Amino acid sequence: MNGLNSDPLTLLAAAMLVYFVGGLAWLLLALVARVAPRISLGLALANGLLTAALATHSLRGQASAWLAFWGSDVLAMATLATLRAVMPALSEESASGKATIAWRSALILLLPAAAAIAWLPYEGDLRWHTRIIFGVTLVLTLLAAGDAWRQLRARLAPHLAAQLTAPLFVIALFLLLPLINSFIRPSATFDLLAANKFQVGWLWSMLALGLLINATMALLVLARVILQIQRLTRRDPLTDVLNRRALSEAIDDEHARLQRGKPYALVMIDMDHFKQLNDSMGHAAGDAALLQAVQVLSVCVRDVDRLGRLGGEEFCVLLPLTDLAGAALVAERMRHNLEASSFAWQGKTWPLTASFGVAEAQAEDVSADAVLQRADKGMYRAKAQGRNLVQEA
Ligand SMILES: Nc1nc2c(ncn2[C@@H]2O[C@H](COP(=O)(O)OP(=O)(O)OP(=O)(O)O)[C@@H](O)[C@H]2O)c(=O)[nH]1
Numbered sequence: 001m002n003g004l005n006s007d008p009l010t011l012l013a014a015a016m017l018v019y020f021v022g023g024l025a026w027l028l029l030a031l032v033a034r035v036a037p038r039i040s041l042g043l044a045l046a047n048g049l050l051t052a053a054l055a056t057h058s059l060r061g062q063a064s065a066w067l068a069f070w071g072s073d074v075l076a077m078a079t080l081a082t083l084r085a086v087m088p089a090l091s092e093e094s095a096s097g098k099a100t101i102a103w104r105s106a107l108i109l110l111l112p113a114a115a116a117i118a119w120l121p122y123e124g125d126l127r128w129h130t131r132i133i134f135g136v137t138l139v140l141t142l143l144a145a146g147d148a149w150r151q152l153r154a155r156l157a158p159h160l161a162a163q164l165t166a167p168l169f170v171i172a173l174f175l176l177l178p179l180i181n182s183f184i185r186p187s188a189t190f191d192l193l194a195a196n197k198f199q200v201g202w203l204w205s206m207l208a209l210g211l212l213i214n215a216t217m218a219l220l221v222l223a224r225v226i227l228q229i230q231r232l233t234r235r236d237p238l239t240d241v242l243n244r245r246a247l248s249e250a251i252d253d254e255h256a257r258l259q260r261g262k263p264y265a266l267v268m269i270d271m272d273h274f275k276q277l278n279d280s281m282g283h284a285a286g287d288a289a290l291l292q293a294v295q296v297l298s299v300c301v302r303d304v305d306r307l308g309r310l311g312g313e314e315f316c317v318l319l320p321l322t323d324l325a326g327a328a329l330v331a332e333r334m335r336h337n338l339e340a341s342s343f344a345w346q347g348k349t350w351p352l353t354a355s356f357g358v359a360e361a362q363a364e365d366v367s368a369d370a371v372l373q374r375a376d377k378g379m380y381r382a383k384a385q386g387r388n389l390v391q392e393a
Contacts, residue, residue, distance in 0.1 A: 008193050009058065011203040016054045018210040023047030025214075029221075036221045042086025043217050050079040050210075060193060069122045073133050074114045080140035081106035083213075087147040090224055105143060109136050127182045134179040141172040148220060155227055164223060167216040171209055178202065236309040238287060239294040247308025248368075251318050255368040258361050264320045265327035268357040268375035269297065269334070271313035272387040277343075277350055285345040286313075289352060296341050296352075300334045316375070324360040324392055331356040331390040339388060355382035356390040 023044045030040035053075035059068040085106040088098040113136040117129050145168035152161035181198065191199065234246035242250065254264045271277075271293060278286040290313065297315065298307055306318040317334075319327050335356055343352040357378025361371045378393035385391070 008200055008203055011200065011207065012054055012058050012193070015203065015207045015210055016051050016058075018207060018214075019047045019051045019054070022210065022214040023051060036089070036224055039086050039089040039217075039221060039224075042082055042089060043214075046079050046082040046086070047214070049075050049082060053079060058193065060191065065122050070114075070118055073117055073129065074110075077110050077113055077133060077136050077140075080137040080144070081110040084140040084144040084147070087144045087151075090148060090151050090220055102143075102147065106140060109140055125186075127186045130178055130182040134175050134182070138172055138175045138179060141168065141175060145169050145172060152220075152223065156223070164216070164219055167212050171213055174205060174209055239290055239309055241294055241298070241315070242306055242308035244308065244310050247306060247310070247316060247318065250306045250308075251368045251372070254318060254320055255361060255365070255371070257320075258363070258365070262321060263323055263361060264318065265322045265324060265358065265360040266371055266375040267317040267319065267327055267331045267334070268359075268372070268379040269315040269317070269331075269354050270379050270383065272353045272355055272383075274313040281345050281348060281350060285343075285350075288345060289343045289350065292341065292343055293338060293352060293354070296337050297334050300330060300337060305330075316372070322360075324358060327358045327360060328390060328392055331358050335388065335390055353388035355379050355387050357382060357393060358390060359393045 023046075026040045026044035026047060029035045030037045030044060053072045056063070056068055056072035056075060060072075062068070085099075085103045088102045091098070113132050116132055120128055120132075122129070145165055148168060149161060149165040152164055156164075193199075234242060236243045251266070254262075258264065271290070274286065274289075277289060294307070294309075294315075297317070301307060301317055301319070304320055307315065308318075309315050317330070319330060322330070335354065339351070339353050341352060343350045357375045357380070359371050359374035359378060361368070365371050374393040378391040381393070382389040382391040
């Protein structure tokens, strides 16, 4: 340890090895395992850039100043710019707008900083280089951490989201140290090869942080994969509403709350004459009609309500804290909006309607199945009475 302590070049080589291996691991994950390929490729690039930044930094005094000073500093900033830019890819939805904003904000910080340090003379007083480089990398890291926090916060409990993003904020703190140092000791330059205590300590931390940042990103990617799997097991692949199992769980949970005086209601929905639609316009048209129906139905409900597909052309909506009259109103709005949205496919139109059964949970209902059966009965009554109707049960 003492030997390493006094040898910044060995420490630098060790840090390069950590980042190089990290980069290779991400590359394999992206290209061979095809796990979260966009973010994995971005992280492979970030590790590669940092390895190159350290390699060029180690050439100071041997290679040209452009390569060993400006080149290594720009590569180091580009590493954090890449980390910031790939963060939106953590999200499961391909939000290309957010990705573009992230790349733009990264470049807006990186390019002027690269120009500024090229313009400042690379001799004698390097304190402004240090301030620019660490100021920019600090802001980029904070933007990346904030982005990761926002994305996880939307899908995970706050403490889990905080634990997963905390290391990114620690890295931001770590980048703050050289920045503060440049104000406390303006004469100190940021040269990793200088064997003073600050640089050697920083190099050791960089080694540890190399492992920490890659482990953190691996955890974030793992969280993304787990959320994606959870989503796939809970969603209907065609319409993306809850599938039968997920909706049943939500209804069972709501039924448990019934004992605590929280009412709920169900609306059963069955598309009318769907066989005819399939037969006359084709199965693809039927699929498109189901998608259109879901769009129409989902705007009729509140955020707390749950729309699910029970199978085929049958849907159900769970309405928490709603009585029979309230549920009938929602069902009537759905029926009306569906009827008003005629379905068009390859130049032909089709009247899109459905039959609705509404039921409110009663204290004597031993299970949610009893409520479902009543709503189902209402729906069959609506079918029997000519369809495109709401019936209460
Ligand atoms: N395109 C498409 N059709 C589906 C899907 N799931 C179920 N269907 C079709 O929906 C039709 C349902 O037919 P039926 O149960 O006879 O009901 P219906 O024709 O709507 O008649 P009523 O309910 O009495 O008005 C069948 O032809 C199924 O093949 C799907 O995911 N996509």
